[in-house]
Amino acid sequence: MAQENLLYSKDHEWLRVEGGTVVVGVTDYAQHELGDVVYVDLPAVGKELKKGDPAANIESVKAVSDVYAPVSGKITEVNLNLNNTPELVNQEPFAGGWIFKISMTQASELQELMDAKKYEEYLKGIAGE
């Protein structure tokens, strides 16, 4: 289920806006689809990314998937806890399983994202396919 006060991308990333910085993780739906996560390849702090660039890599027992930068900017912090406990992505996708923080260069990009209600509708659309 989606959480209120977060923004969502079509690639199933969630974003929590904290001033000019955005915390990014993957949604509960995404972790469920991925299956048990065994490794998260984190980006380097300081790396500059454009919206849509692959930022991190999640390896689960099923597949390896990219996590995309949902906005353009520079990586300011990564969740080092995931190095030893990648299962946080499964257990607490919206909290302890956050992946990276990015300082936005274009706040207007946030407007292209969905709120919780829209994201849930989007998920229903996927299920109905």
Add this chain to the structure above:
Amino acid sequence: MTALPKLIFELSREGKIGCGLNEADVPAEAVIDASFRRTGISDFPEVSEVEIVRHYMALARLNYSVDAGFYPLGSCTMKYNPKINEKLAAADELQAHPYAPHDLVQGNLEIMARLEEWLVALTGLAGFTLTPAAGAHGEFTGMLIIRKYLQEKGDARKVVLIPDSAHGTNPASAHFAGYEIREIPSNAQGIIGIEELRAHLKPDVAALMMTNPNTLGIFESNISAIAEALHANGSLLYMDGANLNALLGIVRPGDLGVDVMHINLHKTFATPHGGGGPGSGPVGVAAHLLPFLPVPRIKKSKDRYEVVYDDPCSIGRVKNFYGQFLVMVRALAYLLALGRENVRRVAEDAVLNANYLRKRLEGSLDLPYPASSLHEVVFSDKDLPVKTLDIAKRLLDYGIHPFTIYFPLIVHGAMMIEPTETESKETLDEFVSVMGTILREARENPELLRQAPVQTPVRRLDETLAARKPVLKWSRGESI
């Protein structure tokens, strides 16, 4: 249920000897300095000869292979390979030292040259290198050829487009060759739409890497229009030919506008595969790319085969010596045994078998992309009471190797089934009947499937724990 054999370390009893060695003629003390001399080997298993033999026989009996049973692993073309090809590859006359003077190995060079002629005839391309050692190595080689060609033209580009229905190695190969990857989503029919392609076709696109038929088992029917659009943009078309089994003798990729392709001798042309090789991934190119092929190249001049090492435009060597020569022997033997007339029957029967399974199973499994299937068919887990993994594990209980699961990623809970041309109708019927039983069990007793396999020496493994906390080395006192 077969029990899992004990490890050879667990069979060890102090003082047992499997093989007695004579005293050395030269005492070690005389030639090896004391600091380098070992007085014993810790934990060296001590067992008798018969115990060693029985131990490895017991392990060998646990093997499963296409010689033992049906092996419908999708995208892998696990066909049965005639044993005559093994016999020929083992022939004393063909074993040669790679440094042997070319005058002494004219027969070996002829085998390579004639195989290249066959591959040219089957694909409609202008020439092949046989040196890459595997499919992904072929992809990488192909990408290097494209890169060099564009650089020589003074038009180095940086992007390679790859559809989401391509083989998983494609993005890695292109990335290693220095390209940036852009993914193109496939359309509702499961193929690349020409409009989708146009939207991505910018001036910086070096090539599109297309797997054809793709991993949904569907023929990319827009391929000619795609080739045209790419060429008009100055980009090249790379075709992953690992699924050539579906097209053999029927379609020549060169006629469709393909510039570069690799094929897998170890899938399509009778070398058993799986287990880590050896493989062979020849790369074929259209005429304008011939100068860039890797060296060495085998060329015939009058009645003699020469080996050319110094093509000025060549990308250079991609493998030591000539590549996996004995895989080439098997491929040529297989093609000669089939003959030009019959080679298309490989593809016809491979496609027929996949469609037979599709028809028999489509009433009970969801088929997300209903376009015509070629050599394989992909079902989803939609509306099933269990997961794809549970079905695959249950197949083990019935003595059948599971199909490929969870690939391609664009199908939810994918079950990717490739029977190949070498299976009889009776085998396919048996598989359908087992699938019917499993799907009935799934409805009536889903818990049974979640526990599966129950008949195998090792039950369901904890893949998550194995990946998160792998134990890579046995040590005494640990139980397995």
